[in-house]
Amino acid sequence: MFHQEEGLARKVTRSLLALTAVAAVALAGAGCGSSDSDSGSSSSSGAGGSAVKTTADVAGKRVILLTVTPQCDYCARATRAFEAGAARAGLSVEKKITNYDAAEQADQVNQAIAQRPDAIVYWPADATASIPSLNRMKAAKIPVIVTNSSPGEDKQDLWNAFTGPNDTTLGELAADAMIRGLEQKNGRAAGNIFVVGGQPGSPPAIQRLAGFERILKARAPDVKIVGNQPGNWDQTQATTAADGLFTANANKDIVGVYAQADNMAAGVIVSARRKGLDPARLVIVGGNCQPEGLRNIRSGEQYASVLQSPIDDGDLAARAVVNILSGREQPHNEYLPAEVITKANLATCAEGVG
Helix, strand or coil: CHHHHHHHHHHHHHHHHHHHHHHHHHHHHHCCCCCHHHCCCCCCCCCCCCCCCCCCCCCCCEEEEEEECCCCHHHHHHHHHHHHHHHHCCCEEEEEEECCCHHHHHHHHHHHHHHCCCEEEECCCCCCCHHHHHHHHHHCCCCEEEECCCCCHHHHHHCCEEEECCHHHHHHHHHHHHHHHHHHHHCCCCEEEEEEECCCCCHHHHHHHHHHHHHHHHHCCCEEEEEEEECCCCHHHHHHHHHHHHHHCCCCCEEEEEECCHHHHHHHHHHHHHCCCCHHHCEEECCCCCHHHHHHHHHCCCCEEECCCHHHHHHHHHHHHHHHHHCCCCCCEEECCCCEECHHHHHHHHHHHC
16 A cells, blocks of 8 residues: 555655765764864754754854744644754744734734845745745745645745645644544544544645545545534644534434544543543544644554654745755655554554653
């Protein structure tokens, strides 16, 4: 299957990058000449993220980070990882935050352009609303690194680099997990499920749902999505959304739930218990490999998650800034490793969230 082949390729890539990081650390310890500090950045993807070094050619350069709410645990972890990587490289970072308010973020883009930084790192709050902002930043000739939330591959000429998850792939992997879980628990991939989505309009919420629906349609047409409500990447709001969906579909024998992040899957579990349902009898699939997912998969109340490391997410963005500002090679689109996480490979999830 293509998912298995992709997973093997990602594991090989992560292993090779990790070996590169080990070698870089060994070299740093063996020599104390000035040439090492000028050599650029070294990196590894996986447990410890990318090891971004101080580099003489970017130290002191100004970067503006346009990011989203720290109330989202994943967002906060990724932002901290970026700031740590940027600090190691000697970059000066100014952060502007929005709570997924597209209008506010558009104003922040205008402010950032007026400040004429050396680069802008941009986490789009809304897929559609981000396009005019990206056009303005491109017209201003300021290097732009889009992080975490890609507005779409058809828009990639608007940025210098994208780093983060391929959210369509994450949705596809979640569907693969749903199918496998239903086959294991019920003998066949069939029945009614509902979706608790992320922030409406955000690229991850849109793309994960598209990938999820595409795989179900192609491989499990007897699995029906009977409802979809936003949980806004928040456990409490996801609990409320799940309460409404369980109530609205009380006569439809719900067999599974796709919550687009593990903290929202935790909200689904709380809601199921309120309704007198055993979460372990449902196939609950989350995402992002958050601590809640680790706990609930271990307990058997959640079937699966999909790997997405916030540490790697922030670190890749920091490394991309260093590469672009120093003129080094940088992939135009650099995606995070992704694979389905179940009880069988929980250690990979724990490694990904640090």
